[in-house]
Amino acid sequence: MRVPVLKQGPHLIASVQSALTDDDLVELRDDLAELVGRHRSRGVVVDVTALDVIDSFAARTLRTIAYTIRLRGARTVIAGIQPDVAFAMVQLGLSLEGVATALDLEEGLAFLTRRTTGEAGP
Amino acid sequence: MSDEARVQIKTDVDIIIARQEGRSLAAKLGFSNTDQTLIATAISELARNIILYAQSGEISVFQAQKEDKPGIVIIARDDGPGISDVSRAMQDGYSTARGLGLGLPGVRRMMDEFEVVSKISEGTTVTGKKWMR
Numbered sequence: 001m002r003v004p005v006l007k008q009g010p011h012l013i014a015s016v017q018s019a020l021t022d023d024d025l026v027e028l029r030d031d032l033a034e035l036v037g038r039h040r041s042r043g044v045v046v047d048v049t050a051l052d053v054i055d056s057f058a059a060r061t062l063r064t065i066a067y068t069i070r071l072r073g074a075r076t077v078i079a080g081i082q083p084d085v086a087f088a089m090v091q092l093g094l095s096l097e098g099v100a101t102a103l104d105l106e107e108g109l110a111f112l113t114r115r116t117t118g119e120a121g122p
Numbered sequence: 123m124s125d126e127a128r129v130q131i132k133t134d135v136d137i138i139i140a141r142q143e144g145r146s147l148a149a150k151l152g153f154s155n156t157d158q159t160l161i162a163t164a165i166s167e168l169a170r171n172i173i174l175y176a177q178s179g180e181i182s183v184f185q186a187q188k189e190d191k192p193g194i195v196i197i198a199r200d201d202g203p204g205i206s207d208v209s210r211a212m213q214d215g216y217s218t219a220r221g222l223g224l225g226l227p228g229v230r231r232m233m234d235e236f237e238v239v240s241k242i243s244e245g246t247t248v249t250g251k252k253w254m255r
């Protein structure tokens with residue numbers, strides 16, 4: 001299932017609705033890299049609240065998304081990793097090193113607003 | 123039948139089916155949400171290994187009992203190339219460093235019992251067991 005991406009002001013919100021196949025994740029990566037340019041977005045929130053599992057491939061793809069978007073000149077924040085999912089990731093030895101995370105969508109957007117306006121400032 | 127599930131693993135969609143089957147059995151057996159997530163994540167990783175290293179195989183999950191404790195058994199079986207050095211594959215960072223799944227040490231941490239049996243050119247069987255606390 002393709003992940004819907006909404007534009008909210010200078011930011012994009014990718015709202016994951018259900019379990020994602022590997023192809024879905026790769027599609028999301030490509031979509032976001034393209035949409036950041038089309039909308040000249042400053043930041044992206046990937047809301048993963050609905051994900052009940054983040055395995056090695058999902059973690060790697062989320063990291064790739066964040067790094068790719070950074071190279072495109074915008075910031076990414078992964079929002080809404082659930083407590084059990086976070087614990088399982090730690091057990092498995094997965095991290096999202098170098099990737100911003102936030103409690104939920106609201107915190108994610110607040111983070112981006114702070115970051116992107118901060119960088120544009122004096 | 124309801125206390126056992128078998129899923130053929132061929133594509134990335136099967137990974138999701140396998141872990142959802144595992145989670146629903148774990149839920150039915152009374153595992154906590156945290157354990158259900160560990161079980162589902164372990165299955166996801168084992169199914170991923172099957173696709174990465176053997177192209178196809180099977181995941182089965184079923185109920186088990188150890189003394190008074192109910193539990194769940196996960197078996198991931200393939201007839202792929204096999205693992206040449208199982209003890210090395212069990213070392214942290216052996217292949218996760220390349221980001222190619224495997225992650226057997228990680229899966230072992232999620233389970234109470236864990237065993238890998240592998241024969242070159244015959245295949246690999248990974249068995250994980252988790253008991254209710």
